Amino acid sequence: MSRPVFVIWAAFGLLAALAVWVYAPGLHGSFLFDDFANLPSLGATGPVQDLPTFWRYVTSGSADPLGRPLSLLSFLLDARDWPADPFPFKRTNLCLHIVNGLLLWQLLRGLGLLIHPEDVSPPGRTRVERAALLAAGMWLLHPLFVSTTLYVVQREAMLPTLFTLTGLLLWLKGRIAFASGRPGWGVAWLMVGLVGCTGLATLSKANGLLLPALALAIEVTLPRRAHERLEPWKCAAYKTAMTVLAVIPASVIGVYLLYQGWHGVVHGISAIRAWSLGQRLMTEPRVLLDYLDLLWLPRPFTPGLFNDHIQASVSLWSPSSTLPALLAIATLIIGALMLRRRLPAVAAAILFYFVGQSIESSSIALELYYEHRNYLPALLMFWPLALWLSDVPQVHAQAAFGRQPDPRHWRLKSGLALVLLIGLAAMTHARASLWGNTHEQALLWAELNPASPRAQVNAAQAEMNAGHAELAVRRLVPALRRAPDESQLALNLLAARCQLGNLDPATLESAAGALRTTRDTGTLLVSWFQRAINQTELSPCPQLDLDAVERLLLAALANPRLTDQPGRRQDLYYLQGYIALARRQPDLALAYFDRALDQQVRVTAAFQQAALLGSAGYPGHALAHLDHYQAKRDLEAQPVLGMPRIHAWVLARQAYWEKELARLRNTLLADQRNQNSPAR
Incomplete structure (x- = not known):
């Protein structure tokens, strides 16, 4: 050289x-x-440790029609689970x-x-x-x-x-x-x-x-x-x-x-x-x-x-x-x-x-x-x-x-x-250096983006995680005043006031108003409502009980921007079933879960909802939900051309869902037999 x-x-x-x-x-x-x-x-679908899980993972992308499989493949260099x-x-x-x-x-x-x-x-x-x-x-x-x-x-x-x-x-x-x-x-x-x-x-x-x-x-x-x-x-x-x-x-x-x-x-x-x-x-x-x-x-x-x-x-x-x-x-x-x-x-x-x-x-x-x-x-x-x-x-x-x-x-x-x-x-x-400090990063981004609801929510969550809910409230109140239809602002303000122990009716009404008018929020509603329902059992915020959570959910159901979409209707009916399950009302929960499944027949939804019913102690209702899915299975839409279609083919080739459903059904049947057997 x-x-x-x-x-x-x-x-x-x-x-x-x-x-x-x-x-x-x-x-x-x-x-x-x-x-x-x-x-x-x-x-x-499990740690990527063998060829079946490998093919399920690499074909799981949905961001582009082709699913970006090489990008997914590259992540295996760093983790398998x-x-x-x-x-x-x-x-x-x-x-x-x-x-x-x-x-x-x-x-x-x-x-x-x-x-x-x-x-x-x-x-x-x-x-x-x-x-x-x-x-x-x-x-x-x-x-x-x-x-x-x-x-x-x-x-x-x-x-x-x-x-x-x-x-x-x-x-x-x-x-x-x-x-x-x-x-x-x-x-x-x-x-x-x-x-x-x-x-x-x-x-x-x-x-x-x-x-x-x-x-x-x-x-x-x-x-x-x-x-x-x-x-x-x-x-x-x-x-x-x-x-x-x-x-x-x-x-x-x-x-x-x-x-x-x-x-x-x-x-x-x-x-x-x-x-x-x-x-x-x-x-x-x-x-x-x-x-x-x-x-x-x-x-x-x-x-x-x-x-x-x-x-x-x-x-x-x-x-x-x-x-x-x-x-x-x-x-x-x-x-x-x-x-x-x-x-x-x-x-x-x-x-x-x-x-x-x-x-x-x-x-x-x-x-x-x-x-x-x-x-x-x-x-x-x-x-x-x-x-x-x-x-x-x-x-x-x-x-x-x-x-x-x-x-x-x-x-x-x-x-x-x-x-x-x-x-x-x-x-x-x-x-x-800022990217290495998530807390400071969130605060600076909020300062640089005063008109961004996402930035303000991100900073408020960082403040709540650091134990400073009062700072989050101080940040979110004016932001919600500027954008009253932003449900992410309203729900995080509600969480901040709960953390302080002073959730007031006005904050609940602001959250309900935001849910009645918000645009499609993606997965935000499901994730927030699930956390809220689970937390009612722990009572960290007495004002946010199941009745209050249900009122908020009914406000979302009154929003045509959400209910006009089958996927979002499915989410909302699922959440109604989740509330019914938390109240120990299995018949009502099953009715809501069946209704949710009818909006978009999907095996993933059926499996999740049946598993919830089973884990709550209602194996008979879970089996009934699986039977409802089997009756509707022919209505399940096939993915469009592209990687989702290939992914569906891989799952079918491996009989993945058949095996998972059979395993779940056997578990539920065993639980049901144990429930029906006389006490020893």
Whole structure:
């Protein structure tokens, strides 16, 4: 290994070591939010210790049509059951982040040598490589990506980046093979890169489908001299391969996004969203500009994981920043296309960024804002700045490129590059330290997101866990006054007052009012009501007895936003049965459980409800509920195409539910016999 090569690899080693140091304080943080929605599948059907449990686990994903099985598979590196220790998960995420930084360095190095003449002087080539390393270092140490790297579940954003970078490197290798007169090898590398890696990236998360489009975003910015290196027949063969492997797949994705936009505007979207798809499309330019602000004006602390405070645009003039943001995004994209030959690195960074955002920030009705959506799109973001700091021109000035830079300018730019890296590392270290302290993190996020109900609830829960319910009450009262239909605020205020022992009728009525008007809350109602019902037996809050809990549940049942949905009706009837069971009214509980099952016939619901009846001491009622399920079983809906369908096939192939139901039935029959046998 030559000395310059050794030096640059040693420099990357120092960057990697610096990344480990700045992230180390955050490795001891806890799981957060969506971690608890996704990771428990590790133990949902038992510890993943054999092939049957392995296949049940890997096919259990439902976030995308394909279920993100590679992301699920990667979690097995860290645990085989749930609950689990978060440290191994965060450690693996950090290792993956560093590997992505390494691949990014190699990609930018290859792009730099492709853009610039092959016959530049060795010092010029060294500056290209230095620029690539500097750009990769700025990305690796940027504080914005702490909320991806230390948020365990966002490995689902990191793995597609790994496969996208690998695919782009293989695409470059294929392009070089075409230029060298080896079209067969060129096609092979393109197939592996643009087809194989796209498949792997997509099996990690759906935005992996963008890999061919990202390759095209770079391709259109390459200077003419990069194309002139291909002889006419090589150029024709390369264009044909790229048309088949990149242009057509990218066009299919574009058509799909247009269809999603048309369908969402014409037919509407899920009622769980507080905005229409048209409003989302007007809002996203504002969101993208805010992302760019966070990327180019980094700061140690940001709003983090909370996005429910984002105000959707209701017209091009409300908020007033809507139209300017839309025009700014359009100007950036058009400008990049017009200047792509003169400023290829700048154009590539801009086009790559917006193509990378095209799935999650356009016509699919996802939430409006998440910081982790920048992880992949921002890969090329700092490359133009690094080229300038390394005295690498982006234009044809080959003679100027071969000259040594002015020593004074070189020292100044080198110093600036060092300051940038140190500044980014310091901010990332500060932010990672916050991620290692869940209590302080919750309080700061609430301070940075005063209009976010989720942030205020998260902080209030942290205060209650620390034994300061009075602080939680002080926080939640004004928040609920601003948003009286937010059930999460109302229910947590109720819990805080219970902890203080002074639950008053006004708080109960506020909670009931919120439940009558709230939007779909997902699993919040079931989890809260189950805890509340269980706690009535312990009497930590005498005012919140079963009668009070039932009044709150009846308020939720009066909310058409909830009862219009079969799944949510099932939850509410299930909770009525749960209350009846707590009152030792098994006949009523069975009636409610049967009614809940009728809303959506699901074996999981039948099994859970029968198990509850059995564990409460009513095996005969549990058997009757299983019989009710058997009578309705033909009405059970089959999953749609995709991973849910495969998961259902795996369960059927293993006869999983037949075995579980038979085991439960045998247990219930034995319990019933014991109940009916004469006392000894």
